[in-house]
Amino acid sequence: xxxxxxxxxxxxxxxxxxxxxxxxxxxxxxxxxxxxxxxxxxxxxxxxxxxxxxxxxxxxxxxxxxxxxxxxxxxxxxxxxxxxxxxxxxxxxxxxxxxxxxxxxxxxxxxxxxxxxxxxxxxxxxxxxxxxxxxxxxxxxxxxxxxxxxxxxxxxxxxxxxxxxxxxxxxxxxxxxxxxxxxxxxxxxxxxxxxxxxxxxxxxxxxxxxxxxxxxxxxxxxxxxxxxxxxxxxxxxxxxxxxxxxxxxxxxxxxxxxxxxxxxxxxxxxxxxxxxxxxxxxxxxxxxxxxxxxxxxxxxxxxxxxxxxxxxxxxxxxxxxxxxxxxx
Numbered sequence: 001x002x003x004x005x006x007x008x009x010x011x012x013x014x015x016x017x018x019x020x021x022x023x024x025x026x027x028x029x030x031x032x033x034x035x036x037x038x039x040x041x042x043x044x045x046x047x048x049x050x051x052x053x054x055x056x057x058x059x060x061x062x063x064x065x066x067x068x069x070x071x072x073x074x075x076x077x078x079x080x081x082x083x084x085x086x087x088x089x090x091x092x093x094x095x096x097x098x099x100x101x102x103x104x105x106x107x108x109x110x111x112x113x114x115x116x117x118x119x120x121x122x123x124x125x126x127x128x129x130x131x132x133x134x135x136x137x138x139x140x141x142x143x144x145x146x147x148x149x150x151x152x153x154x155x156x157x158x159x160x161x162x163x164x165x166x167x168x169x170x171x172x173x174x175x176x177x178x179x180x181x182x183x184x185x186x187x188x189x190x191x192x193x194x195x196x197x198x199x200x201x202x203x204x205x206x207x208x209x210x211x212x213x214x215x216x217x218x219x220x221x222x223x224x225x226x227x228x229x230x231x232x233x234x235x236x237x238x239x240x241x242x243x244x245x246x247x248x249x250x251x252x253x254x255x256x257x258x259x260x261x262x263x264x265x266x267x268x269x270x271x272x273x274x275x276x277x278x279x280x281x282x283x284x285x286x287x288x289x290x291x292x293x294x295x296x297x298x299x300x301x302x303x304x305x306x307x308x309x310x311x312x313x314x315x316x317x318x319x320x321x322x323x324x325x326x327x328x
Contacts, residue, residue: 031058049325064306069322071277071304072107072245076327081109081239085259087250088116091189092131093313096121098320100192107323110236111168111193111200114254115209118171118190118202123149125175125188143210150214152180154221161221166229168193168200199236201229203258230258237262238271245277248293250312252286260292275302281319283311 034055056062075082084099102108113121123130126148137143144150152174160170172194175182185191193200204226206212206219237259240246248255259278266273278298280289285307294305308315 027059031063033057033062049321053322053326061308065308065319065322067304068277068279068306068308069319069326072247072323073327075243075245075277076106078243080242081236081244082107083110083112083236083240083244083246084108085112085246085248085251085255086117086189087114087252087255088120090250090312090316091117091120091124095312095316096124096187096189098317099189100187102320102323103189103192103196103198105324108193108198109239110198110233111189112233112236112255112258113168113189113200113202114251115202115204115211118153118167119149119209119211121188121190122153122171122175125182125185125191126152126180128184128187144213146210150211151216153211154214154216154218157221157225158218160225160228164228165225166200166232167202167204167222167225168229168232170225171202172200199232201233201236202226203229203233203254205254208254230262233258234262234265237273238266238269240276241266241271241273242275243277246279246293246297248278248280248289249316250282251289252282252284253288256280256288256292260296263297272300273297274300275304276300277304277306279306279308281308281310281312281315283309285309 036052036055053066056065058066072082074080086099099108099111120130123146132143132146134143137145153171156170156174157167159174160167163170165173168190172190174180175185175188175191176194182188182191190200192198202225204222206222211217212222237246246259248259263273276298278293280293282289290307294307297303298305
């Protein structure tokens, strides 16, 4: 039975082809991963991290991971700004010791935090615990009602506003004070940065963090301290020109918006801010970090933006290890 259609399928007989060997391809066996096998000399000790990273393929995210590591190492060598943006989850999954080590090794010149990151770092420093059970406490109206967190973080803001400093500096100062008795100050990013005189900026959205529910909350002080930190962050971003790096870890909305505005301010004041390198690390890639961190600020000549997807508690140790191991 013949087709009722007037149009007939094309005849592929005249299609022209060419030898596979002549085609330019995106993937080559030269780029493939290699099994990790200890050498005879190292069989007892296992293998090194450097050799582990050398086994990765030179394709897609693995290639971009290497490129980003190299960009950070170049920035360190050339004394360019290396800025880290931290959402709360990065702190509460226990990554502070790794960032502190990178800080001491010259891989951190500035840190931007959300209010959540400030809260988690403060609670860890003070008592060694953080991250409350919201489901268990919300029904009783007790979510976010820890007395010390609400009281001290609001006192920090008032003190910062009075002395003309930002919330990040005020937090590091208070946590470093012997009278506070922070039992786990050695695990605090705020304390480590304050002692090393590395600027920390805290960027609040009033009403999003639990200290804003406390009776001691002072909107004027919170706003003044956070706005001071925004202007300080703009100064840090300005130092990214040329060759600096901004790494956004786990902030899907707040810090990408802050970074975009800082880029605009810096360019408005006459700094081209290129070439620069930016990256977003998260277990889900969202619109704002992809647009406001990875794509828009790196539209200039020679700039690059990267998006690396994975759980912070796995990806951060890998990235930190690569920076240290490939530099050794």
